[in-house]
Amino acid sequence: MEIRRATTAAELLAAEHLYDGPAREEWADRFLAAPGHLMLIAYAEDGFPAGFVSGVEMTHPDKGTEMCLYELSVDEGHRRRGTGRALTEALLAAARERGCGGAWVGVDTDNGPALATYRAAGAADEGVFAMLGWPLPTGETTPPA
Numbered sequence: 001m002e003i004r005r006a007t008t009a010a011e012l013l014a015a016e017h018l019y020d021g022p023a024r025e026e027w028a029d030r031f032l033a034a035p036g037h038l039m040l041i042a043y044a045e046d047g048f049p050a051g052f053v054s055g056v057e058m059t060h061p062d063k064g065t066e067m068c069l070y071e072l073s074v075d076e077g078h079r080r081r082g083t084g085r086a087l088t089e090a091l092l093a094a095a096r097e098r099g100c101g102g103a104w105v106g107v108d109t110d111n112g113p114a115l116a117t118y119r120a121a122g123a124a125d126e127g128v129f130a131m132l133g134w135p136l137p138t139g140e141t142t143p144p145a
Contacts, residue, residue, distance in 0.1 A: 001050065001083060003090045006039040007032065015041055015049040018073040038067075040090050042074075042083050050078035053087035057098060067095035069105035072114070084113075088121040106131055 006012050009028035016023040031037050036057030044050045051074035059065040069091055074083045095103050107114045109128060 001045070001081075001086065002043045003040050003086060004043065005094075006041050006052075011041060011049075012039065015052050018049060018052050018075060038091070038094060040087055040094070042078075042087055044078060048075075050075050051083045051087055053091045055091045055095065055103075057095070057100060064101045065099060067091065067098070067100045067103040069103060069118075072105075072117070079113075084117040085120050088117060092121065 006015070009025050009032065012028040012031065013023050013025060031039070031054075037054070038057070039052055039054045041049050042051040051072075053072045054070045056068045056070050057065060058068055069088065072084055072087060074087075092103055104126070105118060105123070106129070107118065109115075
């Protein structure tokens with residue numbers, strides 16, 4: 001397995017099978033152009049995108065710069081081989097290289113595999129929280145019909 005930073009929209013689109021929904025080229029371009037956005041893709045020996053982790057670097061006046069692990073996904077046929085942990089650790093290494101003072105992830109409390117992966121990579125529980133969201137009328141987050 002090789003982990004590489006995605007630098008082209010083509011790489012992001014080739015990993016579409018790992019996402020929750022269909023990828024859009026204009027969103028891939030915007031992701032890559034945004035400062036602080038990072039996607040690492042794990043490739044199997046045959047070049048198949050076996051998993052990815054995305055991170056978003058954020059700076060706040062009282063916290064400095066932190067890396068948010070936005071999403072982690074591993075292809076079902078490549079799970080339980082350490083790919084998720086390797087991707088998480090690679091994102092943490094990139095965060096350190098960028099000078100981030102910390103990293104965090106929001107995860108459902110009933111998602112045992114994700115919790116095990118993050119804990120294996122050294123994460124500590126910081127408490128339970130609720131995630132609330134607002135769908136905005138721009139249509140930007142609505143997948144194409």
